[in-house]
Amino acid sequence: MADPDCIPGALMQAVVRAGAAREIARSARHLRPWLEDDGWLRGIAARAVAGLAADPLHLPPMRASRSGRLRHLVLARTERVTMALTMIAPGVAPGNVEAEVEDAAKHVYLSGNFVMTRVLGSTGCVVDQFGLAEDGHIVPMGARTLAPGAVAETDERVVAWRLRDTAERIMLLQARIAPHAPAPVRCHDGATGALVARSASDERAARSLMMLGLLRAMDRRDAAPCFAQAARHRDPFQRWAAMREYVALDAGAALAELDAMATGDADPRLRDLARQTITTIETARPCPA
Numbered sequence: 001m002a003d004p005d006c007i008p009g010a011l012m013q014a015v016v017r018a019g020a021a022r023e024i025a026r027s028a029r030h031l032r033p034w035l036e037d038d039g040w041l042r043g044i045a046a047r048a049v050a051g052l053a054a055d056p057l058h059l060p061p062m063r064a065s066r067s068g069r070l071r072h073l074v075l076a077r078t079e080r081v082t083m084a085l086t087m088i089a090p091g092v093a094p095g096n097v098e099a100e101v102e103d104a105a106k107h108v109y110l111s112g113n114f115v116m117t118r119v120l121g122s123t124g125c126v127v128d129q130f131g132l133a134e135d136g137h138i139v140p141m142g143a144r145t146l147a148p149g150a151v152a153e154t155d156e157r158v159v160a161w162r163l164r165d166t167a168e169r170i171m172l173l174q175a176r177i178a179p180h181a182p183a184p185v186r187c188h189d190g191a192t193g194a195l196v197a198r199s200a201s202d203e204r205a206a207r208s209l210m211m212l213g214l215l216r217a218m219d220r221r222d223a224a225p226c227f228a229q230a231a232r233h234r235d236p237f238q239r240w241a242a243m244r245e246y247v248a249l250d251a252g253a254a255l256a257e258l259d260a261m262a263t264g265d266a267d268p269r270l271r272d273l274a275r276q277t278i279t280t281i282e283t284a285r286p287c288p289a
Helices: 009-020 024-036 040-054 203-217 221-230 236-249 251-264 268-284
Strands: 064-067 070-077 081-088 107-110 114-120 125-132 138-146 151-155 159-163 170-177 184-189 195-200
Touching: 009 024, 009 070, 009 081, 024 081, 024 114, 024 151, 024 170, 107 159, 138 159, 151 159, 203 221, 203 236, 221 236, 221 251, 236 251, 236 268, 251 268
Parallel strands: none
Antiparallel strands: 064 070, 070 081, 081 170, 107 184, 114 151, 114 170, 125 138, 125 159, 184 195
16 A cells, blocks of 8 residues: 555545455445546645655655556555556557556457546547457457546456557556456457466465465475465466475475365366376386386
């Protein structure tokens, strides 16, 4: 979460309430007023400018990132909700604003989140929309104009958009709401619509995998029960990622859990991967003779 001295306390409370709401629609109701009236941003800008005037090395206490001509500033954040400001320099046509600019001309992303977007300033922009088809491809859905000042809502589980080239600088204020259950992030080829890659958007799961990787690098075999528990995660991608870490830590200890996955996992792809891994482990074992 951003520094309370920089971000209005009421905004932080709204983001917290939105994150605690069970339904996406209720979360959106908490955040919509902050997109419909952006006057509070002027206060943030004034404090940042005053800080820079007093100290050229002043850095506002907010997380910022830069990729090519894309600038991203996180204004407030919880595990499920992010309020952010994004600037896109002229001549760039990125997909979802969190994607890499260089990559966006080729790929379209379905983030799995519910996204509310307001175009700041006096100039709107045009986006090309894509929808998720039943066969797992994305298909064009035509153009959409994002008018300045209007709040556009997008369910990025099934719909994505990509900004068209523009000679104008675009500034977007966005609220991103993640579902309570982990949602897949899908990367599609923009030309063919085919699925290129898929990952999980669950931050808690991502942190768990990071910790498993650290434990494996430290050779903490005493933490094997943690690996076994993570390999039973509800998301199949998470289960397999945890199982790979477990096998890398101690293949022998992981065999029982791997065998259970090979015979009883709900996902047929994981059952097949587990069987292949068991064969590889058994083939690599030294001969008892």
